[in-house]
Amino acid sequence: MPNELxxxxxxxxxxxxxxxSQNSGELVNRATDDPLVxxxxxxxxxxxxxxxxxxxxxxxxSSEIFxxxxxxxxxxxxxxxxxxxxxxxPDKISLRLTDEGSIFYTVIKGDLxxxxxxxxxxxxxxxDEAILSIFQGDDNLLNYAGExxxxxxxxxxxxxxxxxxxxxxA
Amino acid sequence: MSLPKKITPSNLKEAVVExxxxxxxxxxxxxxxxxxxxxxxxxxxxxxxxxLPFRQGLQAKLGQEITIRVGHPSLFYNDKISIQLSENTFVxxxxxEYIGWQDxxxxxxxxxxxxxxxxxVKKCTRxxxxxxxxxxxxDLKDCxxxxxxxxxxxxxxxxxxxxxxxxYNGTKIILNLNNKVPxxxxxxxxxxxxxxxxxxxxxxxxxxxxxISDLDQxxxxxxxxxxxxxxxxxxxxxxxxxxxxxxxY
Numbered sequence: 001m002p003n004e005l006x007x008x009x010x011x012x013x014x015x016x017x018x019x020x021s022q023n024s025g026e027l028v029n030r031a032t033d034d035p036l037v038x039x040x041x042x043x044x045x046x047x048x049x050x051x052x053x054x055x056x057x058x059x060x061x062s063s064e065i066f067x068x069x070x071x072x073x074x075x076x077x078x079x080x081x082x083x084x085x086x087x088x089x090p091d092k093i094s095l096r097l098t099d100e101g102s103i104f105y106t107v108i109k110g111d112l113x114x115x116x117x118x119x120x121x122x123x124x125x126x127x128d129e130a131i132l133s134i135f136q137g138d139d140n141l142l143n144y145a146g147e148x149x150x151x152x153x154x155x156x157x158x159x160x161x162x163x164x165x166x167x168x169x170a
Numbered sequence: 171m172s173l174p175k176k177i178t179p180s181n182l183k184e185a186v187v188e189x190x191x192x193x194x195x196x197x198x199x200x201x202x203x204x205x206x207x208x209x210x211x212x213x214x215x216x217x218x219x220x221x222l223p224f225r226q227g228l229q230a231k232l233g234q235e236i237t238i239r240v241g242h243p244s245l246f247y248n249d250k251i252s253i254q255l256s257e258n259t260f261v262x263x264x265x266x267e268y269i270g271w272q273d274x275x276x277x278x279x280x281x282x283x284x285x286x287x288x289x290x291v292k293k294c295t296r297x298x299x300x301x302x303x304x305x306x307x308x309d310l311k312d313c314x315x316x317x318x319x320x321x322x323x324x325x326x327x328x329x330x331x332x333x334x335x336x337x338y339n340g341t342k343i344i345l346n347l348n349n350k351v352p353x354x355x356x357x358x359x360x361x362x363x364x365x366x367x368x369x370x371x372x373x374x375x376x377x378x379x380x381x382i383s384d385l386d387q388x389x390x391x392x393x394x395x396x397x398x399x400x401x402x403x404x405x406x407x408x409x410x411x412x413x414x415x416x417x418x419y
Contacts, residue, residue: 042184042263045217045254049247049265052215076218083218 044086047093051082058097065101069122077128078103081118084152088114088159109159112136116155118148134158173400174417175272181303181415182268183370187278187392189260190296197257200290201244204255207288208246208281212253217242251277260285271396279389286385294382299395300374301403310349310369314406318349329367338375341398346372371406375399 055078059071066074078095085093085107092108100119107114117131130151134142144154193200205214219242243256250269254261262278269277285291310316310330318330330349335342348370375395382388404412 040184041254042186042252042261045245045252045263046265048217049215049245049252079218 176418177415184302186300187262188298342376344374
């Protein structure tokens with residue numbers, strides 16, 4: 001939605017200039033960049049719904065890739081990785097299902113591009129695995145592969161350190 | 171003053187309608203009842219619990235890692251709007267770009283009819299309607315009757331944030347004007363990002379301390395809030411700027 005209104009232009013100012021806590025403009029401390037307070041929940045919900053719609057649509061045509069795995073289970077797995085990525089308040093996010101039985105996410109956040117491949121493992125007691133790469137232009141800032149939960153920690157740590165580095169008190 | 175029915179472009183970034191209500195049932199139970207009451211055009215989804223690291227300073231002080239898990243509201247959506255359900259609150263937003271009041275209002279009305287048909291929404295206590303418009307690369311002074319000065323007249327503000335709360339025809343208004351806010355803009359094909367400016371008009375119309383149990387009265391209040399929002403928005407616009415928006419009456 002916010003991305004689309006200006007065509008291909010990415011907007012990221014709303015997260016820091018408008019308070020969304022009560023669906024009203026009531027003023028809170030703007031010095032914070034705590035996403036709980038300052039981010040636009042409607043944009044995030046829209047992105048989540050769009051990801052879910054895209055996933056469901058692709059799954060109809062790719063169900064053979066995932067064998068006997070239940071659609072409900074696949075959808076819930078997708079929600080977990082999508083939710084983790086949405087935590088960085090992306091400007092744009094999209095996904096596609098691959099022939100390898102994974103979800104490949106592309107995320108744009110400011111001048112950063114994030115690629116996350118989430119492999120949907122067909123084992124009840126095994127964790128899903130994932131590969132994460134983060135780029136700034138041509139510079140590869142982070143590569144990590146492992147269990148999805150570990151990859152999410154790396155992703156969150158990367159973005160929380162980014163936030164801290166730009167926070168200024170005066 | 172006659173109010174336009176449509177302007178192009180609308181420049182609307184968000185159009186939020188929030189209704190606070192009181193129910194006789196716990197929220198966890200209500201979600202299931204609302205799920206059953208809404209027709210098949212609505213899809214239900216819920217976002218997983220989010221695990222957030224606690225603030226680093228506190229973590230270092232306590233010497234242990236702390237995370238908090240935050241639940242998201244339940245969501246219903248169709249091809250035009252989404253409905254966010256949280257405790258005692260319905261929040262309506264458009265799913266994509268703003269669809270215009272002539273389409274948006276019937277969507278809200280249809281959903282409210284179904285939600286209130288459960289007879290578990292005992293009364294509605296607050297109706298908020300918030301419209302946020304943005305103007306990329308524009309100075310608000312060129313769009314609306316807006317000037318701001320303070321005790322240093324020689325100062326030329328690069329960015330201005332103005333906020334006013336007032337009562338307009340018995341309804342609370344929170345008006346936020348942000349002029350030339352810098353933001354990061356990136357074209358997908360470009361490697362470099364650029365800092366540009368955008369101006370924002372944020373009008374929040376709040377009818378509070380209500381005791382509405384009747385759907386017609388609720389819809390009337392929503393309509394009144396929308397009319398007041400339009401009166402304030404169009405009342406602020408400069409005539410030549412309004413003409414540039416191709417108003418249709």
